[in-house]
Amino acid sequence: MIKVLKIKIFVVTILILFSSSNCKKDNFRFPYIIINANIGLYSDLGTLPMGGVITFPSTRFGGVGGLIVYKESEDNYMVFDAACTYDYIDTCNVKSSESFQELMECPCCHSSFLLSSEGNVFHGPAKYPLVQYQSFLDGAVLRVVN
DSSP, X not given: OHHHHHHHHHHHHHHHHHHHHHHTOOOOOOOOOOOEXXXXXXXXXXXXXXXXXXXXXXXXXXXXXXEEEEEEETTEEEEEEOBOSSOGGGTOBOEEOSSOTTEEEOTTTOOEEEGXXXXXXXXXXXXXXXXXXXXXXXXXXXXXXX
């Protein structure tokens, strides 16, 4: 009798643990926007140095908040959406930090993101990195797609 009671308590405890973890499910969904941009290496990016950052408004090349282009090395660029992942609906776009160019800061929630670390959160309240788009060099053009 006591053995059956212990088994029931164990099963109920396991069920409670599994059901409570479902309540904490995170439903982060960034809007899917089709990106198919051609950014000129000489005209648009100019003489962007390694570690340099340039932003473009969404009206120019797309994105929820526009595009951030980060030149990681001589022939490798990383492209991110400029919308803050903490509250992209609030139309808050990240901007380069005055103290460190690779650090993007949100003026609304004060989250910061490190571009050289694939846009990961440096300081919250944001929990998710900046949305990154695929990019590759095609001659004198940086192609950005998703």
